[in-house]
Amino acid sequence: MLAAIVAGVVVRCSRTRGAERGGLVIVVLAAAAAVATTACLAMPAREAVREREAFAVEVVADVSSSASVGKDGRLWFEAQSRSIESAKGTAAVSAPVRIGVEPAEGVDLGATIRVTGQMEATDPGERSAAVVFASEPEIVRPASGVFAVAAGARSAFIERATRLPEPGAGLLPGLAVGDTRAVSDALNDDMRTSGLSHLTAVSGANCAIVVAAAFWLVALCGGGRRLRVVVAALALAGFVVLVTPEPSVIRAAVMAGVAMFTVLLGRPSAGAGMLALCATGILVADPWLAATAGFALSVAASGALILLAPPLARGLARWMPQPLALAISVPLAAQLACGPIIALFAEQQSLVGIAANLLAAPAAPIATVIGLLACLAAPFPMLADLLAASAWLPAAWISVTATVSARLPLAQASLVPGIGSAVLVAVLSAALGIIVRGRRGTSGVGGRRGRWFSWTYRVAAVVLIVALSLGGAHLALQGPLAAMAAPSGWSIAACDVGQGDALLVRSEGEVALIDTGPEPGPLGDCLRSLGIDRIDLLVLTHFDLDHVGGADAVRGRVDAVLHGPVVEAEEQRILDGLGAGGAAVTEATAGMRGTLGASTWRVLWPLRESAVFPSGNDASVVMEVSGGGVPLSLYLGDLSAEAQRMLARNARLAGPYDVVKVAHHGSADQDPAIYETIRPAIAVFSAGIDNDYGHPRAETLDLLTAVGAHVLRTDRQGRILLGIDDGRIAVWTESDVGAPE
Template sequence: MTRSDVRLLPIVVGVWIAALVAVFCPPITWWMAGGCLLGVLVVLVGTRRRRAATGAGLAIVTFTAMTAVLVTVSLALPGRTQAIESGGRVVEVVAGVTSSASVGQDGRLWFDAQTVSIGVRDQPRSVSVPVRIGVEPGDGFDLGAEIRVVGEAEATDAGERSVLVVYASETEILQPAGGVFGVAAGLREAFVARAARLPEPGAGLLPGLAVGDTRAVPAELNDDMRSTGLSHLTAVSGANCAIVVGATFWLAALCGCRRGLRVALAAVALSGFVILVTPEPSVIRAAVLAGIAMVTVLIGRPRAGAGMLALGVTGILIADPWLAATPGFALSAAASAALILFAPPLGRGLGRVLPAPLALAIAVPLSAQLVCGPIIALFAEQQSLIGVVANLLAAPAAPVATVVGMLACLAAPIPPLADLLAASAWLPSAWIATTATTAAQLPMAQILLPAGIPSALLVAVVSAAIGVVVLRRTTVVSGRPPFWVRWVRRCSAAVLIIVAGVGAGQALLDGPLATLRTPEGWAIAACDVGQGDALVVRSDGEIALIDTGPDPAALEACLRSLGVDQIDLLVLTHFDLDHVGGLEAVQGRVGEVLHGPPSEQADQRSLDRLESGGALLHDATAGLRGILGDAEWRVLWPQRGSVAFPGGNDASVVVEFDGGGVPRSLFLGDLSAAPQRMLMRTAHLAGGYAVVKVAHHGSADQDPGLYESVHATLAIFSAGVDNDYGHPRDETLELLSATGAHLLRTDRQGRLLIGAESGELRVWTESSVGAPG
């Protein structure tokens, strides 16, 4: 890398910082803009020597670009402020769809839109702001369509591009997508229907690979794609755009076209691809960045590409400063920069020991993984360790599935040809799906790190060490290298040796040796799954799991450490994400399910998946009883046919266990104070409980009389570290302490284990061992 490669870096850094400050602290934007303009004047006045002119010019451009970003944010603030006032109310929104739609974890269809008007019903106000809308699944929500929705609006946090999130209860298509957008939507719908007739695996994935339509991708496969670093293949990311550009460039070269014509044809093909997959902002950004990166690499001028990429990023941030706070844009820019600057030298370094084509094939995903890893660690807790290998295995199939699938989509007016092309694209799609599923099941396919700056710095150090080791053989240097070069190489090798050793040890402790860290005498376990509930009860070798927490990976790790393979009884207290988000971890290995009342279609779909995996479903209502091993269980809540508490937190399943080695225990789900009071009147709670799982993670909405009545010896608070809700609340901790309960918290003590021995309770935590009494 030379000085010319990074001379425009100050512009990008300055603009990015200005954008971040502006979107998170809007009130100071005009002050910052004034400061930037003052900086321009100071540079102009202070520049008197010709040799300083270059640096002065760069400073002037940087300050000017920063001012432009700040002005963009300032001009958008009045409309955004007006829209935010609608937060927390039921509103009527008329808007134009600006993105493709995808199915969320809640079962809704989610898409971005730009409002035309917003306000209470029949009293709309004209305002144009970006919003995020969730509707029940249906057709017609294509880019370019104009819709009217009525639903509850929720204001977003500072820094988010969308001003509001709207949960629609009523929807109407005022005007379907027309023109080229309408044609593209029709082609996509026909292609999705055609792909659905193909067998799995691969059928649902094919539309995602070819045209970015992920509605048919199974939830399990989607998670596997994410954990193996292959999700970018279905996100219409820079990889898809690069495939289209590269394929067109290569075909044009085979036809003998000159370089200028090849570039022009690649640009036309990329434009057509963007229209076909819906030209939403994220697709356009990916197309611009990937197009710059690919063309500059293909024409053999990557250094020019670095400058073009810097200008492209700067222009995009000026047009939409809120992108500075989005992980997707940061990853697109970083991956494009890696392709331009790092893939070639990494390829040369690997080429010393591998054939050139294989070296380049490995260098492309490796460079992207090394550069994007620290950014991912800022926002996500999962780091894929198998991503480079999975991308390498999927690399030969991805271009075929994308290009042939896209041709199948375009050939929809000629059904026989479209069927042939779709069937041809199915095979590489099935290969990618199988790669994701297989790789995700490997030990240590991913690791969990707390998202934030410390994790990002750790990943950055490891990534840099890998880069140094690989680049060591890039050039042959005559003589002995300088001391600092030798020192950096030795430190890098030491870092990798330490990481490999720690990783191998952790793999053993989390895998074959996981149960060695778990005491034998436990009967109740509270898994540390973050902000959510996942509690295990064991009696005579049989297992009950009460809720699954928000994350399948965290639940799977806990169950593995407990030596749990089969769930005899699964209790789903209610269907909030922090209680059912980890269902995938137990799919196919559940015997019976007790569940609260489903209130949305997504709830019923979760139950259907459990039933299809062999589980027997039961509506849990007060009075239902059963046996777990030698222990007895009894459902105390909800009341059958309750009108006052029909669903949600207040209809949480409350269950007690007793006997068979299990201390008398009560699990309160997320009940609030009102149903807690009714529970006391309808259930026999006298006699005291050894263990109580405190309701709703220790929120403040508790009934003191309930906890005085149950008189718990141990009170479990299942909450996440530094959660946004402040759980458990101080007043609830004081309430339980006043009843004489010994407080146990997963956010402070990690996984909790409770057992009974000689009439006494024993508690094991990840930080201490004790016998409360």
């Protein structure tokens, strides 16, 4: 009915002036109304789920997506609830929920499960109405039919692929069937940095590869255009079933299907209209996809390939052979269109994405197609092994490409996510697109329109020149010229890494780093600004994220590591990574001593095999450093007041100290007596701006001021440098905002 009304109105408008604009407005309003109607119809069920927030629940649900292991170690998947039982009673509710369970077998698409756990409502804009944190699931009914066959084929292929050597083994299931559970965190980060992460997700690229392979095979057999499209559609449908037809996969398949329909119609120019129609249909079916970055990126990338890639290829052809211009135009168009969207939520923009995609592009379809054949050949083990081994080589190439390109200087640029960054990236992308396209095509365009084209080109050139100049100056100051801007006499540095610790001690060219902050980026910037390439001694006081999260910034650049007690497997993995990079790893205990250049250090805490403080904040490594041009300094980690009292009773504190790194970023949990004993001349607080904890606390600042300490704070003054100048403590800070008199 709605379609008939819209069609009638559009026909009516076509007889009047401005028919195109009127018709477009009506279609847009009708689509918006349809989307709103779908959302309204789904609200009662979603509200019924939300009413059970914070309740212990028993949920019976049908699994509707593939499962992946999250950072918390749980197996996460989407499901459609059937019933929810809580203290409010049992209700038959059908709504999308996201469930996290202990790793278990049988959680496959199409299976019905029962879980017991805690339910938390999500924001209204999220696709899942609630998140359920559950224990081990009960399989009420296993997957059946084609879903069971697909699950078995995937499992057999993943087991076969992961028996192959690295690099490449863990990546192969992601390339072929979209299963990324075997991809390591390090490789996943490298894929993201190098702009290759779309290859491991089931994206439009994977679907396009399947479609292209089917087209080529039918064409090789002499089939016509219609037969090619039909076979490709069937191949795409089978691929969707194999990799699980969850919303993101269906979205990608629909986008790839746009190209097939334009070929069937014999009108490639209709691609934009077909894309708009498909995007509208997807939103009508599932309005919540409008709030997901994946949907926006899919539409933007597909639109860029249809509308932007051809003019970019023509522009690039002025400087290079046509085939190379076509190859470069595809990732360039996608990068220019997707960059502003990525800037809305990501803190980094890949600067090597185009080059990395060009290198990986030849290998991706080979790994995907042969990997799929290996998956389908599961009933024939010898053939499946041969195909998996053949697919391993291109997968290894992609893995190495991601790792090498991610390690290149300037592989990515850091941005603050948000509207401002998106606008900035959009302006730069538009300017680059205009310059690459060039003036070609404007010849013969005269009058006002010709002048507009000319001015647009000039403005784009100015924008790029200014951006390159500012970027080059920033890189020079952060790179080769960084060390020249820092004073040469520093011996202690408190890096500004946000809410976390990262302190450097230097004596006669040797450097110790005490903790690494929460992220690699800020620590890497600090090291570059001080001209430090290698760490002689790395001290990990304990394994909270704000103290070890930046360890990747120094992996492979450390000679020795001292660390606090290890409890969890993830903590051991951090140490194993540092050890693999060539560092000698040792657990620190009170009484250890050593030298750093001409200075000496000693460990004061934790006590060996302490049963009172076995791990965590109160088992933080506490160090004292003195001599060799280093002020007498004490680094208290994250000790609480109780642990501080034990430290004062068991260690021979050599106060008064010149410099003390105040415990736990200046939390309120401090022992006044220890600060009365050590009486620091300078108290350093390492904390982030506007952190949720209120660090440093006012009472702690008052405590240190009362014992005569000069307070220095990274949240107010940025990076802090300390040294000895003519027997006195010299202080250099990036800013004096909020500094005491």
